[in-house]
Amino acid sequence: MPRKRPRVVIVGAGFAGYQCARTLLRRTRGAAEVVIINPHDYFLYLPLLPDVAAGALEPRRVTVSLTGTLKGVTLVLGEADGLDPARRTVSYTDPEGVPGRLGYDRLVLTVGSVNKLLPIPGVAEHAHGFRGIPEALHLRDHLIRQAEMAAVTPSPAEREARTTAVVVGAGYTGTEVTAQGVRLTDALHRQSAALGQGPRPRWVLVDLADRILPELDPRLSRAADRVLRERGVDVRTGVSVREATGEGVQLSDGTFVSSRTLVWCVGVRPDPFVASLGLPTERGRLCVDAALRIPTHPEVYACGDAAAVPDLTRPGNLTAMTAQHAHRQGRLAAHNIIASLSHGRLRHYRHHDLGFMVDLGGADAAANPLHVPFSGPLAAAVTRGYHLLSQPGNRSRVAADWLLDAVLPRHAVQLGLVPARAVSLETTTPTAPPADRARMVRRE
Incomplete structure (x- = not known):
């Protein structure tokens, strides 16, 4: 059925996904429906995780409620497991194993990364x-x-x-x-x-x-x-x-x-969901242009660790898989989505690192x-x-x-x-059956 407001679906609520949702909600002021698909109901502030492991911080200190801080967002608990760009739908499985499907006008893939494994015995x-x-x-x-x-x-x-x-x-x-x-x-x-x-x-x-x-x-x-x-x-x-x-x-x-x-x-590598989509990748990350759009599907955006974003400050390179880049790419994706819905001007991602800190x-x-x-x-x-x-x-x-x-x-x-x-360190084995996990329907 036709929707009164354009729907923006964000898959993942890491640094990129959280900032994208936050910016959309602030700038559209209810003119767009913002939906997040995420396995958890919180944003995890990863840089402070070592403090949790050492007992300096309680676990809940590094988690931020999505619905509590993103007023107006619709949270769908689940793991995304399929994409149909022809019908503009993304499928997912909720925590109880029930499959679901969401339609979108704009889609943002910010599924993040998992542990990088090397072929070392044991x-x-x-x-x-x-x-x-x-x-x-x-x-x-x-x-x-x-x-x-x-x-x-x-x-x-x-x-x-x-x-x-x-x-x-x-x-x-x-x-x-x-x-x-x-x-x-x-x-x-x-x-x-x-x-x-x-x-x-x-x-x-x-x-x-x-x-x-x-x-x-x-x-x-x-x-x-x-x-x-x-x-x-x-x-x-x-x-x-x-x-x-x-x-x-x-x-x-x-x-x-x-x-x-x-x-x-x-180190890390992109979430296995990226490889299951059948879309062009570079170094395991989704190929996007400087405006963070997937060229073959301009209504689909990708940013953060899952996206191979060209680094305009260092031609020929990709931006690093860091929280600093993900944070800023999420905000830019929101800007470009708003521009695409209201005939505004797209911006290209260009950012110089501001430095790093090690606690x-x-x-x-x-x-x-x-x-x-x-x-x-x-x-x-x-x-x-x-x-x-x-x-x-x-x-x-x-x-x-x-x-x-x-x-x-x-x-x-x-x-x-x-x-x-x-x-378990082995994260490549999906929880859903391969046929369901990696389904992508493509229609010419």
């Missing part, structure tokens, strides 16, 4: 991913459990293995997980009478690059490296994982690290806002201030948690809410 079975709240909570419980089991084992070798963690990938996520994780395990070590008599917990950070945080200015990389080493982290560059087992990790330099904890932070926990951070590099307590204050301003909700609660964490000991207990089977 990694999918033994490694912990780090892409959402379940993984963060599971990792926190796992570290606490290993410390508690190490405290009662009579075997020194087993105690060492249970208090050793290996993190693969020294980019932003891997470095922050390591920096925050050390603070948690050191707190557990101090609180345990049995563990306090032995050596402190060990963290090993490995990466094939010649330095940690290779994306940052070398001065910031060295500053972060110094902080980690001062905390006792064994930083190994130019090294990768050859095999993972239940007993530990075999590294490419021939050494074997006995450990019960392997955290996988080697190392406590009074340490490395930052280069506006490409001015500095580190230490000032960088920590700037980094946390930036996160408070960037997060669209829960700012007071986040600040209160940080303050309490600075003056009170960590509350180290296992919640047991997330079983290991719920956070």
